[in-house]
Amino acid sequence: MQGNAPTPDGQVADAPADNWVDHYAPAETRPYLRLSRADRPIGTWLLLLPCWWGLTLAMLADQSPRWEDAWIAIGCAIGAFLMRGAGCTWNDITDRHIDGSVARTRSRPIPSGQVSLRGAILWMCVQALLAFGILLTFNRAAIALGVLSLLLVTIYPFAKRFTWWPQIFLGLAFNWGAVMIWTAHAGSLGWPAVVLYLAGICWTVFYDTIYACQDTEDDALIGVKSTARLFGDDTAKWLKYFLAATVALMGLAVILAVQPTGSFMALVLALAGPWAMGWHMAWQLRGFDQTDDAKMLQLFRANRDTGLIPLIFFVLALFV
Template identity: 80%
Template structure:
């Protein structure tokens, strides 16, 4: 294992050097904000983007945007930040012994001694309660879906102990917002949201397999499973399958949502989203090098832009 020791000021090893937590947050709050990954915002984006997909697709489906949708979008953003923080805190509590053995993660707040397990549990509960308060402003169906998502959040940290496909469980949890935001607008769950959810899961398999290639050597030593270890030298071939599945499933979701209410122009514009997203994913594959951990982290972070691309096209379709 490589020797990435915790930095003297407590900064986490894989956090951007110019992150706002380490530059501006009061020193007493930094360990807890690091625990929530506030110094690494990419995860919040990856949790939020499917929510905005679901909301945009629901608005396209019934062609009736409402002022309430602005709150759904903002509520999802606040909820994603809080629940990502709570989920990461739970993940670090359950993985604290593994994290202490992996170069990239041993500088995290719990294994490095910045936060106690008891303090982490309290912090997790506070974030979850605030997120629940936001959830209560949505309709009953959306509230039920939000509560149900806790089962996936609870299971995910243990997935790498019993399956080579923990990225599937991450995808199930991280893309749940597509179902929730659709339902918050529409009042009920429909097939377009389900296809969109499936597309998001395939996208998660794409980006998190790239991410997991940073830790394959350490994971092998401590017995942690991942799709990166499973695919090995064949990873690019699998990533191409996930790319195609993401594009196809998102296109099916768009078609099912747009017909028959939306105009042909709106349908064409909305379908440009998965098409452009697919090209961005293909461009990432041109730079794939599983032996370069820094490159893998860079490609992983690019997926914020990947996920925002369909939103641009969905927004254009709403005004077509």
Template identity: 70%
Template sequence: MTGNNQTPEAVGENAGQVADAYRGNWVDRLAPAATRPYLRLARADRPIGTWLLLLPCWWGLMLAMLSDGRAGWHDLWIFAGCAIGAFLMRGAGCTWNDITDRHIDGSVARTASRPIPSGQVSVRGALVWLAAQALVAFGILLTFNLAAIALGVLSLLPVAVYPFAKRFTWWPQVFLGLAFNWGALLAWTAHTGRLEAPAVLLYLAGIAWTLFYDTIYAHQDAEDDALIGVKSTARLFGENSPRWLRWFLVISVSIMAVAVILAVPDGRPLALLVALCGPWAMGWHMQWQMRQLKLDDTSRLLMLFRSNRDAGLLPVPFFAVALLL
């Protein structure tokens, strides 16, 4: 359903609701009517993307603290600042994505109800909203050290390129992974002041994880994408997707484990053992997803994609406990 062609039943608090948003989400229930199209444009009604952008930040920060054995009040701000920044930059990224994809989105059933193709937000209004979100996020970035600020500015490159990737490569999920896992590099550097090997490995593990969950997500649109010529790993792999997903699972967990081994100092074997339970637990959840996978069941695909919030959260308590040992 688009914003320009709503049934009478849709008019009211749920008018303009996006097809793949949670029903009864806080935007539809609580946000002032005038703000809803902009909040939907930023995906505030679909928090999973914020989680997927945030969790690599928390991994990087916690492994950095494990690495040098330091934890201070500024780390609490990095922890919170990454959360606020993830919300804002995910919103800015989605706004940019919808501006560039407005013609494609109108041709795909799941995305035709988004604010721009449905006529709820103009392109000019979306650009202003994009700038507002990015400027507030930049203000947060300025509270970090210079190396982290430089990395934050550099992150705009993969963010800018990603929406166009599906036009020229079968692997747009790689470009999404480059953008969505940048926080592992940034948060590590915000704590230590320098970029080091464990952070880079954590970044690579996150990219493999993104290939896992976004291939699952892309299978929802595989038929529509084929009709309009949009590329994705879901279309590339087709019925062989489960085999590829298992490889992404193994690669993600293995590289994260190596990052943990390099990050935890010698002489702390118990901390290392507990921290290594993090990637193991995440891999267990990803394997659970594989057992539930049905490529022709769109509702299950969406459920599994959303469940990656839990998969990515699983390392966090293990890293936290390891910090105390």
């Protein structure tokens, strides 16, 4: 906390001090909003941005933006908030016996006793059903892909128990919107969306490895695996590889989407997106210090801006 301001009752340890949940939400709703990570909105952004990438690239590919795309963009935002909340609730349900042993997570609503297991399950179902209602407004192919994503969401919390690469499983789940929302616009899946999906997975490994650096000591004690533990002292070197892969794959996705029908200027503008994104990721690496938990959290949160950068260029390319 900054200054001498009191900590709100029940505030989660890694929530921003000035978050809206702890200061403005009705007291009875706060435990459930904390369970959904509404007090830490970065995760909603990280789930939403690949959706918007997929939508804007799909519009660039067929050069036919439509008014219904405005609803798709809004539906993505609402759905990302709801599904991120449902996914985080599921994650906390499955990790309820682990979170109490990790300094950063023992203040979460279930291990701290703010929400019962039954209450968490009901809350997860409410969020998932509302998100399903949003999904039903998309075309059939997108609906099918949305339902399929539940398999990835279900598996992810268990990945850290059986693989050193749980960040890849997070990437598979968090970037599914790139293929689903491309399909919501285009009516069918295309190779640019698949390559964009792979770029998003590499980006997720990049930012979530930074995030996982906060927990390496506790994770080692309780036997939880992560890329941060796997890479160890070579983490910064590995992050450079994922930076390069993110930029290269996103650049290829742009070329596949824009080059067949778009103008030369649209292609140049769209390609500037992954290039600028790479510079922002490189800036993060310049400040990387895996022994400084506060710095790692700051860099992780900076990835909202990282993901917004290519989106801005994709939108600009629509107008040339």
